[in-house]
Amino acid sequence: MKAYIQSAASLTAQATLESLGMPEEFVNLSGVKLKGLDPDYKKFISPVAARRMGRIIKMGVASAMVCMERANDKNPDAIIVGTAMGCVEDTEDFLLKMIDNNESLLTPTSFIQSTHNTVGGQIALLIGCNNYNFTYVHRGFSFESALLDAMLLLQEGEAEKVLVGGLDEVSQNHFDIYNKLGNWKTCSSSLQSIAEKGQGVLAGEGSTFLMISKSKDDKTLAQIQGMEMVYQPNTVKIREAVEKLLVENDLSTDDIDLIIPGLNGHSEEEKVYNEIFTIFPQKAIAGFKHYCGEFPTASAVGLYFAAYVIKNQKIADIAWLGKDKSQSFKHILLCNNYGKDYFSILLISQC
Amino acid sequence: MEQLVENLKKQIIQALKLEDVKPEDINENEPLFGEGLGLDSIDALELIVLMEKEYGIRVENANAAKSVFTSVKTMADYIAQNKK
Amino acid sequence: MTNRVLITGMGMISSIGKNVEETYGSLIKEKSGTGKATILNTIHKDTFPLSEIKFTDDQLLTLADLQNNRIYTRTTCLGLIAAREAVNHAGLKSLSRLRTGMISGTTVGGMGKTEDNYKNYLLPENTTINSQYVDTHDCGDSTQTIADLLGYNDFVTTISTACSSSANAIMLGARLIKNNILDRVIVGGVDSLTKFTINGFNTLMILDKDLCKSFDADRKGLNLGEAAGFIVIESEKAAKEGNRTILGEVKGYANSNDAYHQTASSPEGNGAFLAMNKALNVAGLTPTDIDYVNVHGTGTPNNDLSEGTAMTRLFAGDYFPRFSSTKAYTGHTLGAAGGIEAVISLLTIKYQTIFPNLNYTTPMPEVNAHPVTTLITNAGVKNVLSNSFGFGGNNTSLIFSAY
Secondary structure (H helix, E strand, C coil): CCEEEEEEEEECCCCCCCCCCCCCCCCCCCCCECCCCCCCHHHCCCHHHHCCCCHHHHHHHHHHHHHHHHHCCCCCCEEEEECCCCCHHHHHHHHHHHHHCCCCCCCCHHHHHHCCCHHHHHHHHHHCCCCEEEEECCHHHHHHHHHHHHHHHHHHCCCCEEEEEEEECCCHHHHHHHHHCCCECCCCCHHHHHHCCECCECECCEEEEEEEECCCCCCCCEEEEEEEEEECCCHHHHHHHHHHHHHHCCCCHHHCCEEEECCCCECCHHHHHHHHHHHCCCCEEECCHHHHCECCCCHHHHHHHHHHHHHHCCCCHHHECCCCCCCCCCEEEEEEEECCCEEEEEEEECC | CHHHHHHHHHHHHHHCCCCCCCHHHCCCCCCCECCCCCECHHHHHHHHHHHHHHHCCCCCCHHHHHHHCCCHHHHHHHHHHHCC | CCCCEEEEEEEEEECCECCHHHHHHHHHCCCCCCECCCCCCCHHHHCCCEECCCCCHHHHHHHCCCCCCCCCCHHHHHHHHHHHHHHHHHCCCCCCCCCEEEEEECCCCCHHHHHHHHHHHHCCCCCCCCHHHHHCCCCHHHHHHHHHHHCCCCEEEEECECECHHHHHHHHHHHHHHCCCCCEEEEEEEECCCHHHHHHHHHCCCECCCCCCCCECCCCCECEECEEEEEEEEEHHHHHHCCCCCCEEEEEEEEEECCCCCCCCCCCCHHHHHHHHHHHHHHCCCHHHCCEEECCCCCCHHHHHHHHHHHHHHCCCCCCCEEECCHHHHCECHHHHHHHHHHHHHHHHHHCCECCCCCCCCECCCCCCCCCCCCECCCCCCEEEEEEEECCCEEEEEEEECC
8 A cells, every 4th residue: 555645743852843854953862761842832732722631642733733734734534643552641640649539539631631542532623623533552553553544545545635643652650660670771862872782772752743645746755655564573574574565566675775774772672673684785774763762653753754855865964874875765665663573664765 | 708719710720720821810700611711511520629629519410510610709609608 | 346344253241241142141131231340449339330240350361261470451351252252253263374353442451450550660669560560551452462362463453542442443444354455354342440440430420320321311321331342354255265154244334523522522413423424325325224223322411412413313304213222231331332332233133133222211302213122023124333432522333234
């Protein structure tokens, strides 16, 4: 299945929301987690609406609004969101109050906000959209599921354009709990977190939305030529997935100009990319997780990155990971892992 | 009564997260719902909890809530009448 | 030419039975599963009737055949029991070249264990914690676990759209088969009772202190329940190849958004109307083709008004189909509702029996029709419309037809 990317917007720890693609200036952040850079939410959401919204909902709404503005289109035929953990802060808020108050004197707002489809529902409410509205909550395939559904709608002729998003937040409690489980990396900076291979990952969060469509115009950023979702990846499965993408698009390994892997500095998890590097030796490699950190829907940031590389035909120096660089980008292979079980491969091309 | 009204305004602002609103912006007689402050049904539920938490008064159902929460003044009157 | 979507298996566990046969028995005996909670320890257990499955977590582990070391949530156990029943009913074999997936809808996920352990996780003196309950908190856990245990994981995903979750799972599965992306899918959903949801719904003041009275003028609210309901859907080709008994067909489906309010439905029932109307279009049917509607019918003043109004708009002429809410039997099982009501709709088709809308006495003034209040046999049902409407304005309608 294929789709054109008309526009994209991404809120991450870097100034991505204001830029078209990755920002020229990269700030090498120190600290144990990469917190999303909050914009002035009042620009996107009225105080009356925003007062109830938990942070992730504001993040989602803001990035969705920017995406729609860039597409010059506030009337998508569907809104589909992927989020593995949902509205964490609101969930925690209600849960802790419930425990502390022994199930009494509880207020509804954080409960209402905690339901996983709140972001999709809020966007629909704000733009008055009565159309198809789904939320996927399946771990490292939450965003991929949303994207698959969106491309299916286009293929079925049920939609001309779909607003698709991937977002997750890391609250302080969430961070602390997973810290005790040894999930996180102790490192001095975002660049170090990718460069120094070891145990753990750098905790991140972000919200990315893309407007994908059936047809292209001169604003189109790029084309998604295919996507493979590989569960419990191994050498054979990865090879087959890559081959399928190439064969279906009448391409050979030579035609791929750039690999964008979701390298996250976790020495065990990164082993999954070895097969990709074996199939594509000496290819140019550029990464994105030093921008946003690791979270289940980080692949959406990768797609945002890839789309703009295709459109702008350039990559900031900081993103290059391999020795080889290329100058022109016709076909990009984006591949991303979440943990050891979830691996997705997307082919993104110029159109 | 005046103090009660003042306190109520502050508590409403806090409970409903009306960040841009100051107590002096709220007219105690203006409607809380619909026009005026423009609150909605979720706010009504929040106010029910506020009543119980701060004043120990339980508003049993949504219908009773309509008359109690018409304005800050009606809330204050209800509290004055029912506070234990 | 798109594939037809045929139903070849079903499984269900709820407060009215641990499998489909027991469920049917309760339905025809008009035996509700709603009453006082005896397993979940909530301060509200004497106030609000709940539709609890009368097995403890340990007993469910045994019933699900999961007595090994790994921690399985209540949600996973319930889901596995129902999914396995559906798969066995269909006679699926996991070593097959047919592309088989699983799509589940849930809202609660592993919250049951989380709410008991959360404070412990955060205590500073607990410097190490057991990961097992933490790892099973998210919504995707039960789906992936069940799919892996049953051996059907070519494509697995989880949907969470509040009360329309499992109906949406069925819809997605149907589309994947129609478009030749999968050959067979296990679709449905599961949710277990938790203090989190009981307290959450209580803050919205939409729980009834008595047994719920769907579509009744004096209705006060809903009763929460827990359940799992799954069906197996296959392409016509796969079903023929496997020599399956066909239970019915997923003929129509649609999802729309009310875009009115975060939790309340529009009084005109816009979202509901759009969903039902579109489902009819997809099915190639007209309103008069619907023989029975299994309404969402939670018993809240808002839902039943909205849904009733939408139905009045849809069935605008002289014809108003028979309808009932089965939530007085099973409670409102949130993410699982669409899944179990799919099973109930299929039982209606199989046994040509319409199950009554229990606890109904006084008609709603806004709806010019009454639900079915006594068991109807020899019902002449070919097409069933099943509604599931959730928070966030998420409205889904499915149409199941006799094959």
